[in-house]
Amino acid sequence: MATVEERMKILKMIEEGKISAADGAKLLAALSSADARKASSFAATGGNRTLRVRVTDAATGRAKVNVSLPMLLVEVGLKVGARFAPQLESEQIEVINEALRSGMSGKIIDVVDEEDGEHVEIFIE
Numbered sequence: 001m002a003t004v005e006e007r008m009k010i011l012k013m014i015e016e017g018k019i020s021a022a023d024g025a026k027l028l029a030a031l032s033s034a035d036a037r038k039a040s041s042f043a044a045t046g047g048n049r050t051l052r053v054r055v056t057d058a059a060t061g062r063a064k065v066n067v068s069l070p071m072l073l074v075e076v077g078l079k080v081g082a083r084f085a086p087q088l089e090s091e092q093i094e095v096i097n098e099a100l101r102s103g104m105s106g107k108i109i110d111v112v113d114e115e116d117g118e119h120v121e122i123f124i125e
Contacts, residue, residue: 006031051100052123058112061119068125074100099124 007028014024051074055065069077074096092109099108109122 049105050125051096052125054121054123056119056121058114058117058119064118071100071124096122 010019010024010027010031013019014021019027049071050068051071052068053065054063056063092111096108105124107121107123109120111120112118113120
């Protein structure tokens with residue numbers, strides 16, 4: 001979404017004579033158009049979708065973690081999480097990113113960590 005600051009910069013450029021009023025109007029219209037496309041894309045991809053991570057004890061099947069995150073937070077979370085979880089392979093992160101971009105649903109990751117005795121599953125719902 002276009003921020004107030006972005007709109008104010010365009011108005012300031014018009015005021016300072018750096019761009020014409022007509023060019024400024026075109027830029028403001030383009031920001032509004034981009035906002036409309038983002039909103040439409042959000043609705044089309046199911047804006048209420050979530051990413052669910054479930055970690056269970058591999059031996060007992062008892063849940064250790066079961067968390068759902070709104071998709072809007074996931075992309076940022078993946079970037080931040082990759083820094084703090086170096087054990088995650090870049091291939092796994094790329095699988096998640098590709099699934100998010102493609103609009104995929106269902107289980108996207110299913111890994112058993114024999115060393116820690118954990119079963120990790122990641123779903124898009």
